[in-house]
Amino acid sequence: MNKTITISPSPHLHSGQSTSGLMYNVLIALIPAFAVSVWMFGWGVIIITGVAVVSSMLFEFLIQKFLLKKELSITDGSAALTGVLIAFCLPVNIPLWLVILGSLIAIGVGKMTFGGLGNNPFNPALVGRVFLFISFPVQMTSWPVPKGFDTLIPKFMSPFSQDILDATTGATPLGIVKEGMRVSEGMDNILANLPSGMEMLYGKMGGSMGEIAALALLIGLAYLLITKVITWHIPVTIMLTVTVFTGILWLANPIANANPVFHLLTGGLMLGAIFMATDYVTSPMTSMGMIIYAVGIGMLTVIIRRFGAYPEGVQFAILIMNAFVPLINSYFKPKRFGHKK
Amino acid sequence: MLKTFPMGGVHPPENKFSAGNKIIKADLPETVNIPLSQHLGVPAEAIVNRGDEVKTGQLIGSSKGFVSSNIHSSVTGKVIKIDKSLDSSGYKKASVSIQVSGDEWLPEIDRSSDLKKEIGISGEEIIKKILEAGIVGMGGATFPSHVKMSLPKGKTAEIVILNGVECEPYLTSDHRLMLEKGEEILIGLRIIMKALGVNRGMVGIENNKKDAIQHFTNLAKQYPEIEVFPLKVKYPQGGEKQLIKALTGREVPSGGLPIDVGVVVHNVGTSFAVYEAIQKNKPLIERVVTVTGKGVSSPSNLLARIGTPVSQLIEAAGGIPENTGKIVNGGPMMGKALNSTDVPVMKGTSGILLIPGEESKREQSSTCIRCTKCVNVCPMGLEPYLLMTLSEKEKFERLENEKVMDCIECGSCSFVCPSNRPLLDYIRLAKFRVGNIIRNRK
Numbered sequence: 001m002n003k004t005i006t007i008s009p010s011p012h013l014h015s016g017q018s019t020s021g022l023m024y025n026v027l028i029a030l031i032p033a034f035a036v037s038v039w040m041f042g043w044g045v046i047i048i049t050g051v052a053v054v055s056s057m058l059f060e061f062l063i064q065k066f067l068l069k070k071e072l073s074i075t076d077g078s079a080a081l082t083g084v085l086i087a088f089c090l091p092v093n094i095p096l097w098l099v100i101l102g103s104l105i106a107i108g109v110g111k112m113t114f115g116g117l118g119n120n121p122f123n124p125a126l127v128g129r130v131f132l133f134i135s136f137p138v139q140m141t142s143w144p145v146p147k148g149f150d151t152l153i154p155k156f157m158s159p160f161s162q163d164i165l166d167a168t169t170g171a172t173p174l175g176i177v178k179e180g181m182r183v184s185e186g187m188d189n190i191l192a193n194l195p196s197g198m199e200m201l202y203g204k205m206g207g208s209m210g211e212i213a214a215l216a217l218l219i220g221l222a223y224l225l226i227t228k229v230i231t232w233h234i235p236v237t238i239m240l241t242v243t244v245f246t247g248i249l250w251l252a253n254p255i256a257n258a259n260p261v262f263h264l265l266t267g268g269l270m271l272g273a274i275f276m277a278t279d280y281v282t283s284p285m286t287s288m289g290m291i292i293y294a295v296g297i298g299m300l301t302v303i304i305r306r307f308g309a310y311p312e313g314v315q316f317a318i319l320i321m322n323a324f325v326p327l328i329n330s331y332f333k334p335k336r337f338g339h340k341k
Numbered sequence: 342m343l344k345t346f347p348m349g350g351v352h353p354p355e356n357k358f359s360a361g362n363k364i365i366k367a368d369l370p371e372t373v374n375i376p377l378s379q380h381l382g383v384p385a386e387a388i389v390n391r392g393d394e395v396k397t398g399q400l401i402g403s404s405k406g407f408v409s410s411n412i413h414s415s416v417t418g419k420v421i422k423i424d425k426s427l428d429s430s431g432y433k434k435a436s437v438s439i440q441v442s443g444d445e446w447l448p449e450i451d452r453s454s455d456l457k458k459e460i461g462i463s464g465e466e467i468i469k470k471i472l473e474a475g476i477v478g479m480g481g482a483t484f485p486s487h488v489k490m491s492l493p494k495g496k497t498a499e500i501v502i503l504n505g506v507e508c509e510p511y512l513t514s515d516h517r518l519m520l521e522k523g524e525e526i527l528i529g530l531r532i533i534m535k536a537l538g539v540n541r542g543m544v545g546i547e548n549n550k551k552d553a554i555q556h557f558t559n560l561a562k563q564y565p566e567i568e569v570f571p572l573k574v575k576y577p578q579g580g581e582k583q584l585i586k587a588l589t590g591r592e593v594p595s596g597g598l599p600i601d602v603g604v605v606v607h608n609v610g611t612s613f614a615v616y617e618a619i620q621k622n623k624p625l626i627e628r629v630v631t632v633t634g635k636g637v638s639s640p641s642n643l644l645a646r647i648g649t650p651v652s653q654l655i656e657a658a659g660g661i662p663e664n665t666g667k668i669v670n671g672g673p674m675m676g677k678a679l680n681s682t683d684v685p686v687m688k689g690t691s692g693i694l695l696i697p698g699e700e701s702k703r704e705q706s707s708t709c710i711r712c713t714k715c716v717n718v719c720p721m722g723l724e725p726y727l728l729m730t731l732s733e734k735e736k737f738e739r740l741e742n743e744k745v746m747d748c749i750e751c752g753s754c755s756f757v758c759p760s761n762r763p764l765l766d767y768i769r770l771a772k773f774r775v776g777n778i779i780r781n782r783k
Contacts, residue, residue: 005665005666005668005676005678005680005701006432006666006667006701007679007680008667008678008702008703009673009678009763009765009766009769010669010672010673010674010750010752011673011674011675011752011753011755011756011765012667012669012676012694012696012701013353013510013536013673013674013700013752013756014676014704014755014756015353015757015759016705017714017757017759018704018759018760019707019710019759019760019762021759022712022759032455039705045772062416073707076707078710079742086736088681093662099395115711116546116708118708118709118711119708139426140553153625191372231713260641277599280710280711280712280713281710281711283711284712285711285713285716285724285726285727286724293668297469302650317770322547333722333724334348334716334719334720334721334722334723335348335578336595336721336723336744336747337348337582337583337586337592337595337720337722338592338593338594338596338597338721338747339594339595339744
């Protein structure tokens, strides 16, 4: 027998699940969308994602080591995940220095100023994305046209050559609808300029790198649900809310409003609902709270898309609802056993 | 659909290595060390002196007050010491040491294995005899059984539930007892029902013990008032409140007792002890103890006399494996780590678990990522992450409002936390401090 035996309070058993394990599972769930993105937009996707991941981890390391002088935690996978999510909400022809700047804002301002993992009120990747979106609107909204299945070998678009800036650009489906509404075309005219439903499902449309492939993102959702990384409450409720809200608008006036399927498949909705809104740190702690939060995100997204100045609203909707999470947590408690409600 | 409790719960690996191994009698030890406090409540008072000769089954400690219990000698021999000694609580407590010279039982105890079905005595006499026989809850909580059977004024019992859940991983003592003493356990249940004036009995058994469910379903056919229910496997279903909810849908109110919803719950081991006390005149002097663990060479279910040193039972199961890092009295979820194997088997000792070194230490804990897993698994609807934070900050008033006292200490939150946070440690601390504040208020 060992000379020393451990004395500790119960339980003497642990599930074996770790924080980094959860983060890596989320990264695995992002692989299908990543693969579709590489196929559609070429090798640039890999380069930008790589730069975002490396710079996010590097900034976290530097801040923890030299500014906060805290224990290092860059191997927990959370900085890498933030990096991937930043990359996923950028267009593929973005200059690399903006990717690095976005990572610095996401990690530095979005995460480390609040004390690092677990303490940040806002989703760090979205903080980075919104900073870039507001500060560099031109670079953030010139969307390359996806190559799609024209070639099985993705075209090499070197981020260091002019190639990437010369690539053909076009508007996103949401942008097309917004512009069409502005010049008051009818929805049937606008629809003629849009990709087909099938193309939107597998991802042949303009948009940020990781948001175009609805089907691939849904496969990621299935993986996250099966591995119990997240529960259904947030993603399903957001999708349902958007469906119901846009459905009502569409039924009321099909000339002025796009149908719910269009809203579900376009923009950052799937990426936001599945991977951004479900961020553990910045979402509510109870099932009821999650549903309230998700309804809020769905409603705000549709309001911004339909009535706001921007074509897309998911990013702002999530950040706004992030701010309500502490309030939601203090109002929506679990059903306590043995207490009457 | 199998019944289960609706809220929370976890699925730790079952590892019931000893489930197929019959109960075997452990050898009589050279000396037994019988603590006078093996139950919740006031310790018993020794009524023997050093040098006295005692027989097996003889009363050596008499209960003091209502919530207390009698203690009997489990062997025949000479009292060599009445002093404080270490027991499985980790503290030194008053106990009686007896040097074993033989095994001569008191003549009134019926040691035959004949099944005795007829219940010849009244409800009141049953409760009196259960008190005399020193029976306590054998699932581990060791609450004196006669107290549970004496209804408070104004309360009536409608259902008696037998707890055959054994949801702790590794442990198999209840499982084996159900397979080998099923008839006796059901008669015990009928005795308890008679004492409480109840005509409805339920037995809850988790579905990982299909043989026991089958056996009990067959046996229960002769008693129309008793129903056997298979339950979906989920920890902590053996918790009294969870089991009542699973079987009856009734919810014991916060701070209340099962009797508040008309239910009394007893463990199958207790029911067997009740059978032996009433039908065979035998006090509680032995129990089944599972000795098990990943490195244990022959995981066993041993029928051991109370007071037998734990070390002897471990030897009987093949000795302590080389790499053992922790020795637990009870199961891995709620059991208590022992600091010595010299401690005696007590009435609440359901198992001895030997945990290998690599599993005995906790991982380094890290910051809470608010993943909600602790909230989702809590069977009481609490928010462990919040309770821990409040406990660290000593916010006792808020802790009380967040119902910290409802915690049943099942450990599901600590088990599931991906950041390895010591949630239950801090919640226990909070319960202790808040409990003191509430008591001082009165």
